[in-house]
Amino acid sequence: MTRTSGTVLPGDPPGGRRAAAVWGIGVSVYFVAVIFRTSLGVAGLDAADRFHVNASALSTFSILQLLVYAGMQIPVGLLVDRLGTKKVLGLGVVLFTAGQLGFAFSPSYGMALASRALLGCGDAMTFISVLRLGTRWFPARRGPLIAQLAGLVGMAGNLVSTLLLARLLHGIGWTAAFAGSALAGVVVFVLLLLFLKDHPEGHEPEPFPHRGATYVRRQIAASWREPGTRLGLWVHFTTQFPAMVFLLLWGLPFLVEAQGLSRATAGELLTLVVLSNMMIGLVYGQVVARHHEARLPLALATVGATALLWGATLAYPGDHAPMWLLVVLCVVLGACGPASMLGFDFARPANPPERQGTASGITNMGGFVASMTTLFAVGVLLDATGGDYSVAFSSVFVLQALGVSQILRLRKRAIRRERERLVASRVETVHVPA
Numbered sequence: 001m002t003r004t005s006g007t008v009l010p011g012d013p014p015g016g017r018r019a020a021a022v023w024g025i026g027v028s029v030y031f032v033a034v035i036f037r038t039s040l041g042v043a044g045l046d047a048a049d050r051f052h053v054n055a056s057a058l059s060t061f062s063i064l065q066l067l068v069y070a071g072m073q074i075p076v077g078l079l080v081d082r083l084g085t086k087k088v089l090g091l092g093v094v095l096f097t098a099g100q101l102g103f104a105f106s107p108s109y110g111m112a113l114a115s116r117a118l119l120g121c122g123d124a125m126t127f128i129s130v131l132r133l134g135t136r137w138f139p140a141r142r143g144p145l146i147a148q149l150a151g152l153v154g155m156a157g158n159l160v161s162t163l164l165l166a167r168l169l170h171g172i173g174w175t176a177a178f179a180g181s182a183l184a185g186v187v188v189f190v191l192l193l194l195f196l197k198d199h200p201e202g203h204e205p206e207p208f209p210h211r212g213a214t215y216v217r218r219q220i221a222a223s224w225r226e227p228g229t230r231l232g233l234w235v236h237f238t239t240q241f242p243a244m245v246f247l248l249l250w251g252l253p254f255l256v257e258a259q260g261l262s263r264a265t266a267g268e269l270l271t272l273v274v275l276s277n278m279m280i281g282l283v284y285g286q287v288v289a290r291h292h293e294a295r296l297p298l299a300l301a302t303v304g305a306t307a308l309l310w311g312a313t314l315a316y317p318g319d320h321a322p323m324w325l326l327v328v329l330c331v332v333l334g335a336c337g338p339a340s341m342l343g344f345d346f347a348r349p350a351n352p353p354e355r356q357g358t359a360s361g362i363t364n365m366g367g368f369v370a371s372m373t374t375l376f377a378v379g380v381l382l383d384a385t386g387g388d389y390s391v392a393f394s395s396v397f398v399l400q401a402l403g404v405s406q407i408l409r410l411r412k413r414a415i416r417r418e419r420e421r422l423v424a425s426r427v428e429t430v431h432v433p434a
Contacts, residue, residue: 014139014200018200019138021195022133022137022197023130023134023137023138025192025196026085026089026133026192026196027149027150027153028153028188028191029089029092029093029126029129029188029192030126030127030150030157031153031154031156032093032096032157032184032185033092033096033122033123033126033157034123034153034154034158035158035160035161035165035181035184036096036097036099036100036119036123036185037065037096037119037120037157038157038158038161038162038247038248039100039165039178039181040061040065040248040249041161041162041247041249041270042162042165042166042270043169043174044249044250044252045252045253045256046169046174047112050174051106051108051112052109053109054379054383055379055380055382055383055387056376056379056380056383057109057379058249058379059249059250059375059376059378059379059380060113060376061112061113061116061249062116062248062249062371062372062375063372063375063376064116064117064120065116065117065119065120066120066248066371066372066375067120067368067372068117068121068124069120069124069368070124070364070365070368070372071124072120073124073361073364073365074216074220074358074361074362076125076128076129077128077358077360077361078216080129080132084198085129085132085196085198086196086197086198088125088129089125089126089130089192089196090189090192090193091122091125092122092123092124092129093122093188093192094122094189095118095119095121095122095125096118096119096122096123096126096185097182097185097186097189098115098118098122099115099116099117099119099121099122100115100119100178100182100185101115101178101182102114102115102118103119103178104174104175104177104178104179104182105175105179127150131146131150133198134146134150136198151281151337151341152281155274155277155281155337156278158274158277159271159275162247162267162271162274163271165181166263166267168181170263219355220358220362222351222355223347223351223355223358223359223362226347226350226351226359226417227350227414228346228347228349228350228351228414228417228418229347229350229363230406230410230414231343231347231407231410231411231414232344232345232348232350232359232362232363232366233347233362234343234366234403235296235299235339235340235343235346236340236343236344236363236366236367237343237366237367237369237370237399238299238303238399238400238402238404238407239299239302239303239336239339239340239342239343239367240336240337240340240366240367240370241370241371241373241374241399242310242333242374242396243277243334243336243337244367244368244371245371245374245375245378246270246273246333247270247273247274248371249375250378250393251266251269251273252266252267252270255269255326257387257389258320258387258389258390259321259326260319260320269326270330272331272334273330273331273333273334274334275334276330276331276332276333276334276335277334277335279334280334280335280338281337281338281341283338284298284339284341284342288342288345292345295345295346296407296415298339298342299342299407300404300407302332302335302336302339303339303403303404305332306332306335306336307396309325309328309329309332310329310393310396310397312325313325314389314390315390340367343363343367344360344363344364346363346414346418347360347362349418349421349422350414350418350421370403374395374396377392378392378393379392381394381395
C-alpha cells in the first residue's frame with residue numbers, strides 16, 4: 001500500500017481548526033524564541049559599551065549561544081520522543097525566558113555570557129518540538145507546508161527584534177527593553193500550559209523504548225556513513241552562515257561603523273535581509289517541489305552570488321559602498337536561509353524513517369558550526385587590524401571555499417546513492433500487495 005500526496009491515510013491526524021489552534025500555540029513559542037535569539041543582533045554596540053568588552057569578547061556572546069544550540073539538537077530530538085512536545089517546549093520556554101531576563105539585569109560580562117548560554121539551551125528545544133507537533137496534529141501530506149510556515153514565523157520573530165526591540169532599546173534603555181521582552185515568554189508559557197496538547201485524542205504515539213547510549217551512538221554512526229547526510233551538512237554549512245553572522249551580531253556594527261550609516265538605516269537593511277529570506281524561501285520551496293534536481297544548482301548559485309556581492313562590497317573603492325550595492329547585498333543574503341534548508345533535502349532521502357531525527361540534527365549543526373567559526377574569526381580579526389571590516393569579513397570566503405570543495409567531493413556519491421534507494425523503493429512497492 002502506498003501513500004499518495006492527495007489522500008489522508010487511516011490513522012493520520014485529522015487536522016482542522018483545532019489542530020491549527022494547538023499548533024499556533026506551539027509556533028508562538030518558537031516565534032518568541034527567535035525574538036530572544038536575534039535580540040543581540042540589534043544590541044551589539046550597546047552590549048560592547050555596557051560590559052566594556054572588545055570585538056572578540058562581544059562575538060563570544062553569539063558563539064556560546066550557537067554552540068549550545070548546535071550541541072543540543074540531537075539530545076532534544078531524543079527528549080521530544082521520550083517526554084512529548086508539551087514538556088520539552090515548556091522547559092524550553094522557562095530556560096530562554098530566564099536567559100533573556102538574566103541578560104537584562106546582568107551586572108557583568110560573565111553573568112551576561114551565562115544568560116545567553118541559558119537562552120541558547122531553551123531556544124534549541126523549540127524548532128524540533130514545533131515540527132513534531134505539526135506531524136502529530138496534521139495529515140502527513142501537510143508536513144512540508146507546516147514546516148515552511150514554521151520557518152516563516154521564525155523570520156517574523158527576527159523582524160520583531162530588528163524593528164520593535166531596536167526601538168525599545170534606544171527608547172527606554174537596556175534593562176527595561178530586555179526585561180519587558182521577557183514578558184512575552186511568560187505569556188506563551190501560560191498559553192502552553194492551558195491549551196497545548198501533544199496529539200489529538202485517539203492518535204497517541206507508540207511508547208518510545210529507551211535503548212541506551214549504545215543505540216544513540218549507532219544511530220549517529222549509521223547516519224554519518226550516508227554520503228547524503230554529509231552532503232546535507234556541508235550544504236547547510238556553506239549556505240547559512242553569511243546571513244546568520246550578519247543578522248546575529250556583525251551586520252549592524254559593519255553598516256554603522258564601516259559604512260557610515262545611521263542606526264535607523266542599518267536597521268532597515270537588516271529588515272530587508274529578513275524580508276528577502278521570507279520571499280525567497282517561498283520561491284525556493286516551489287522550485288524544488290517541482291524540480292528536485294534543482295537542489296544543488298540553487299545551493300551553489302546562492303553561495304556564488306553571496307561571495308560575489310560580499311567581494312564587491314568589501315573591495316569597493318572609496319570610504320563607503322553605495323547604498324544600491326548594500327541593498328543588493330542584503331537581498332542576496334536573504335537567500336542564505338532558504339538555501340540552507342536544501343541540506344535537509346539531501347539528508348532526508350538518504351536515511352530510513354528511524355534515523356530522520358538524527359540525520360536532521362547532524363545536518364542542522366553544519367550552519368551553526370560555520371556561524372560560530374565566522375563570528376569568532378571576525379571578532380579576532382577586527383581586534384587584530386584595529387577595526388578593518390574588509391579583512392575581518394574576508395573570513396567568509398575561506399569557509400565558503402571549504403564548504404564548496406566538500407559539496408563537490410560528495411555530490412556524485414550522494415546523488416547516485418539516492419537514485420539507487422529510489423529504484424529499490426519502487427521495486428518494493430510493485431511487489432508488496434496492497
